[in-house]
Amino acid sequence: MADLAQEFVMNKSVHSDFLIHWTGLDIDQKYDKEWWINKSKEPNRVIIPYYLERLKYILKYGLWMNEEKNYIEVTKDGNKHKIKIPLVARTCFTELRLSEVRFHAQKFGRLGIGFKRMFVFNRLGNPLFYFRPEKENWLLPPFLYGKQQDGVDEFYSCFLKSMDEEQKEGNLLGYKQFDESEWRIIYSEDIEKRFIDLKRSELCDFFIRPGEIKDPEFHKYIKENDRDGKLRFLIHLKSNKVTAEILDKWVAMIIYPNIAVKVESEFNPGIRKLIEVGKPKRPDPPSKGSAGYEQFNKPIEIDLDACRNF
Numbered sequence: 001m002a003d004l005a006q007e008f009v010m011n012k013s014v015h016s017d018f019l020i021h022w023t024g025l026d027i028d029q030k031y032d033k034e035w036w037i038n039k040s041k042e043p044n045r046v047i048i049p050y051y052l053e054r055l056k057y058i059l060k061y062g063l064w065m066n067e068e069k070n071y072i073e074v075t076k077d078g079n080k081h082k083i084k085i086p087l088v089a090r091t092c093f094t095e096l097r098l099s100e101v102r103f104h105a106q107k108f109g110r111l112g113i114g115f116k117r118m119f120v121f122n123r124l125g126n127p128l129f130y131f132r133p134e135k136e137n138w139l140l141p142p143f144l145y146g147k148q149q150d151g152v153d154e155f156y157s158c159f160l161k162s163m164d165e166e167q168k169e170g171n172l173l174g175y176k177q178f179d180e181s182e183w184r185i186i187y188s189e190d191i192e193k194r195f196i197d198l199k200r201s202e203l204c205d206f207f208i209r210p211g212e213i214k215d216p217e218f219h220k221y222i223k224e225n226d227r228d229g230k231l232r233f234l235i236h237l238k239s240n241k242v243t244a245e246i247l248d249k250w251v252a253m254i255i256y257p258n259i260a261v262k263v264e265s266e267f268n269p270g271i272r273k274l275i276e277v278g279k280p281k282r283p284d285p286p287s288k289g290s291a292g293y294e295q296f297n298k299p300i301e302i303d304l305d306a307c308r309n310f
Helices: 002-011 025-031 048-061 098-108 117-121 155-159 189-197 201-206 216-225 259-266 269-278 290-296 304-309
Strands: 018-023 063-067 071-076 079-084 089-094 111-116 129-131 160-162 182-187 231-235 251-256 300-303
Touching: 018 063, 018 098, 018 117, 018 251, 025 048, 048 111, 048 216, 048 259, 048 269, 071 160, 089 231, 098 304, 111 117, 155 160, 155 182, 182 189, 182 231, 189 201, 251 259, 251 304, 259 300, 300 304
Parallel strands: 129 160, 251 300
Antiparallel strands: 018 089, 018 111, 063 089, 063 231, 071 079, 089 182, 111 251
16 A cells, blocks of 8 residues: 555656646636626626637637737846846746636636647747846846846747736735746747758748738737737647648647536537547557657547636
8 A cells, every 4th residue: 555655656746737828818808807706607608709719710820929028127236127138929828737727817818728748848938937036146147247238139038037926015925926837938030030040940830920821800800809919920739831730739628718618619610620620530550659649639628617626
């Protein structure tokens, strides 16, 4: 019995096997703003068409990469300073157990698209490195102990993040951002040029500009949903070429906002086709090893309320 207990401890992972990208905050704020305090068991059906539309375009064209501010605030000698980082577009993921995702969904939306880690690694993504911005540390010595050079384009700085949101004087840190366990994929015109210069242009195939997509309905959707004009690229979910129908084998999970959206998705022919074609039936025995089965492994589909049980 002791040997079994020891084996369980040794085989238990402290990390989730899934990295989840969350979206839909705009939908929740408009149609179901206080969903997490609703005691009713009846799910809000108003959000169904909006979330189904969001899922359809993600499966068809990919995850949005928005361009955000290009600096990090730190404190030195009691004064706030800004460290400039390269201007890039980014897509973020969380490494959280399913039982912990409900609070995170309140901040970013209730539709979660989950991937095995290799999806992010193949696109040169990484987990973020968290630091205390108000304390001296070895992570930022170029700024704290010298002058930052103009034109610095070291992309590693895009993976730095404060452990917490800005705190008022006297408040203790809650490490809220650290608890998100964020991963990130970045891309930009400069990164694309560097890939080409390094003769690694195959990495560019993972990304697509919105203008390359010839779909008037999708561009109408962009116009309605990209109010701040931050969309720069999309990370398509295809296995290789943008025109291919097969999904990347590491696409692994869909978390729905509620059971109503999940059921409607199961009966939506457009979404079913994208999943069935994207993850086809196994024609022949795959290659040895579990990775050979991933291409035929249909995404796990679960609703947010059910995640509390895992």
